[in-house]
Amino acid sequence: MSEYELYYWPGIQGRGEFVRLALELAGIPYRDVARLPEGKDGLKPLMYFLDGKAMGHAPFAPPFLKAGGLVIGQTANILMFLGARHDLAPSDEAGRLWANQLQLTIGDFVAEIHDTHHPVASGLYYEDQIEEAKKRSKDFLKARAPKYLRYFERILARNEAGPAHLIGDRLTYPDLSLFQTLTGLRYGFPRAMAALEKKLPLTVALHDRVHAHPKIAAYLASPRRIAFNEQGLFRHYPELDRPDRK
């Protein structure tokens, strides 16, 4: 029984991927609606919700998840819902808030990653903001990425249950999101990340642990995993990965 429907732009991992990873880890069947053949599925039902034509709670943007009568938008909100329902997060109040806090911080990081290639306008082409993108990427790689990455490294180091996970002694949804973020950064900024990762042994170990999880490994090897590309959130433009060169 596939009671969940995920709505996200087809063709890119984007923010939808954070939701997919949680669904895959939990082994929850879901329909990835906009990637199914046009007709009852495809882009049309996604646009139907975005245009506000559906009743109920209209989302501002994808991803959103239809779960029975609920339509839930905002990545961190969807993950909080799935975390509670499918045991991908602590169940006590303090633990739930902490998981949500970490996820929101990853979300802030991801928004800054997006803006490295779109610092002027998300609606304009990269080619029309390339000089600004170089400036923003330079600051991002020098100041922002290290600040975020060292923060998560420290959270791992200080986890009272051990440095294998962000929270407690098992995988929770922020672990999956940190994995995805590191994977995306490696794709986008291979040169810069090779240098930065030297100081991130715990984050790299977490990445490898998530990558090796049977359910995640199976997903990553499946056609359900979309390849990174230059339409998505994480993009590889070599000129942005070399901020010290003119």
Next chain:
Amino acid sequence: MSEYELYYWPGIQGRGEFVRLALELAGIPYRDVARLPEGKDGLKPLMYFLDGKAMGHAPFAPPFLKAGGLVIGQTANILMFLGARHDLAPSDEAGRLWANQLQLTIGDFVAEIHDTHHPVASGLYYEDQIEEAKKRSKDFLKARAPKYLRYFERILARNEAGPAHLIGDRLTYPDLSLFQTLTGLRYGFPRAMAALEKKLPLTVALHDRVHAHPKIAAYLASPRRIAFNEQGLFRHYPELDRPDRK
């Protein structure tokens, strides 16, 4: 008994203001720690948490709220906590998720507002990114601000309990945040907002309703309300409010 301690940069409203408005509406006593005289209070205890010296869950950035043994970071997360505890949000699952979803969308909007004056780097001066700020503001006022504002106007229009609130038939914390966002936009972009607001009658009415609420009115008139200024999130730079002029 003031069991809550709010930690936020002194001297600006910033993201801390969204939390302050919720605390004020609920009539919850709180200590605004970094604005109190240096010593036991002041900036030092804020930096103590940020430097990761305190035990427990370290926040990435202010605001964060100390509530008994909990230290809660991320604006939307703090508001979700206060919403549940002090009846500033629906108590059922669907309502809580919807409130959080709206708040996160306001948070995305606020991040884009910030980047109008800091499109290249949050750590650099405005004066060092003024040309990029003009480009970003032009797109923001033409595309992004109308898109967000019309979204919230539509959410008000479609509220089954009536257009006076975003959710149900009473004030919830996203109403306060939308009020604050409109107030800040008016400060930052008076010329552009005068034009945009003509199509936002419900949002303007919500703003006025929040502004007139006895607890909020008393707060806004008190010294606890910091004035807008050019160190905060919402800044008034006339050149950014006139994107059509060179």
